[in-house]
Amino acid sequence: MTRNTFGSLSASLERLKSWEGLLLAILVVVVANNAIQSPVYLSVENQVNLFQLFIERIIVALAMTFIIINGEIDLSVASVMGLASCLLAFLHEQGTPMPAAIAVTLIVGVIVGVFNGFWISVVGLPSLAVTLAGLIGYRGVARILIEDRSIGNFPEWFNRLGQQPLLGPFPLASLIFLALLIIAVVILQYSAFGRYVYVIGNNREVARYSGVRVRRVKMILFVASSVVATLAGLLLAARLGAVRGSTAEGFELDIITMVLLGGVSIFGGSGTLVGVGLSILLVLNLRNGMSLVNITSNTQTGVIGVLLILSVLIPNWGQDAQSLWNRRRRVGPAQTTGEGVGHGS
């Protein structure tokens, strides 16, 4: 059972009836259609491959879910991914041993997160502006490091980690995703920190007046977002085998789309990882299905755009329909009593 805002089972049910239910229904139709189109579609290999193409973005979407529920946004994630890949490649090119290069990159990821978090949580600037600056700035640093080159020739073990299955059919990145997914669900739905994320997203003043350390929560979220994006950047470098200054460019939009499509409110305060999970599955299967019937990538993007608009519209329609339905039910008994009173007076 999903829990939307804590303990409000009925609200979750309503949402499930509306958006998350619809996502599930579309997903089933899409998967069924794809399975009919191609016999190998449902094979484990194909599904893992499906995931692999988007795996870094999916990982970052987990952190983004927290940020958006908290009522903030992190536009800098794709540039942080790019910066991580480029920094790694740069250090490797300079002769730094890979383990040391990875460690340095992760540390830089923490520093970037603290930098974002400082402006947002301590100074109190809007995250939209701060991370937009980050989007531009970190990408700039990445391009300075790599210039116009494409740097590859990472050690073989590194590329293997990115490209080959590690455990059963699963490559390292998908294992990391699974682990992070479990951790994210536990933190968001069952821990005090997760509760604070929702409360602050709903109303940060109420949180502050209740003794919640709002700044600390926001700082942790932005550091986590940067670290996860850095990790995703490293995985991306390993999978691609070569890195450019433009690596991961524009990924932030895919990531935010997946989160919003999952029913997370852009205004903060509500949303679930179940919804985001469904939306990830839907985006992957829909794109793949459309490719199977030769729909171009551009059209695919357009379809995803339409879905995103619907994700905002439909829960509202759902509420309207719900209240209309309630009113209908209300009118029934009210009329009978009304008549009774009428005759009486």
Next chain:
Amino acid sequence: MTDSKKPVLEIRNIAKRFDTTQALDDVSLDMFPGEIHALLGENGAGKSTLIKIMTGVHQPDQGEIALDGRPIRIGNAVEAQAHGIAAIYQEPMIFPDLSVAENIFISHRDQGVVLRWGKMFRDAEAILAQLGVHLDVRQPARGLTLAAQQAVEIAKAISLKVRVLIMDEPTASLSVHEVTQLFKLAATLREQGVAILFISHRMEEVFEIADRITVLRDGKKISSTPRAGATAEGAIRDMVGRKVEDFFAKSQVRRGDLLLSARGLGKEGVFSDVSFDVYRGEVLGFAGLVGSRRTDVGLALFGVERADAGEITLDGRPVKLHSPDHALQVGIAYATEDRRALGLTMPMSITANISLPMLREYLSRLGLIKRAVEETAAESFRERLAIRAPSVRVEVARLSGGNQQKVMLSKWLNARPHLLILDEPTRGIDVSAKAEVHHMINDLAARGLGIILISSDLPEILAMSDRILVMREGRQMGIFTRAEATQEIILSAAMGQNSGARGSQ
């Protein structure tokens, strides 16, 4: 010009039902020009529904409304306006960046395309003069006092040729002085033949101003009495349907040890040189008019707004209160006056709201929330404070104001504070919920809590407090014991008149 024989507006046998609640049941009401008609009733008695029907928000299931004897249809707010029916509320609806004159004429769409500023300013001035209000019509509405904002709203209604003015708890957020101003306005309108429907929870105001008093209870009209024949006791009896004996009964509690002591507390440009002691088992009242900065002192004690001067000792140890988190740790809790914006997370459950400040206590060893324990705690408060809700999992937004208030108090009681600061704990809640809150305050004091009660309700503060600290514009005017304090003394201190501004420590 007042012909009090013919009603301007007749409400005839109105009935309205929501789900299982019969909000209004065969209610009739006549409103005469030049009459102030008070409408009394607990929350949920049907007052709001009646107002919403009169202003076109809801349609009645049954019955009709007649203007000058002819039945009319009020489909929406614009139609209500066209019929000369207007309403002002507790929180004025003002555009802060527009000028006073623009606010007054915001609903006028009949003046052509080009705005004639000069004419608008002159007309606005004329209307305000007619009301006897002095405001610069060119000044933006931002920064006006609540009372001035309400005057602007009334001027807006006048500009629309209002014949029936509904005043829905207009005094709830006003200081005593501002209430006087508002009542003068109401009297002016009465002279000009406007029919006024006046809703208030404050009995003494109703008896001061109303010509006729109608009481609703459970959607039915219980009584409608000319003021001459009405008594406060009778009205309250009609409202609650039972005898009222123990409102404002402060039980004597033996004063315990010194709990908190503040010396020379100040905050640049806000308040200065505030010194007081609070003992365990004591209720210290904070009285003062709006703008007296009482709330700011409360916020300083809770660490929301740091004081920049003075010392605070708690249980004999000096403390620096720099955040709510820290204040909670040393045992100070603050229940805000603004429960919607600062007090409760509306879309979350009763449980999540009550446990929030103390969430750390509900964690398992792995750091996960123990839902069952959390819900048990919430459940115990639901029973203890008689919170009317089907379950503690219900969203707070779905509760009535009084029940939301109880959830907020539960939230702070659950934090088991030594010092509880209650800021307007009974504002906007009905009579019986109010009595329950007063009982609770007594009960908490008896258990040895120190309580600071900030309230604009003078009878409440006089009845509930052991001592009363009076503030005026950020300065402490004196502390009065229960024996010394009278309404006159407190009020004159709060208004800065010398006669009462002595008091004893």
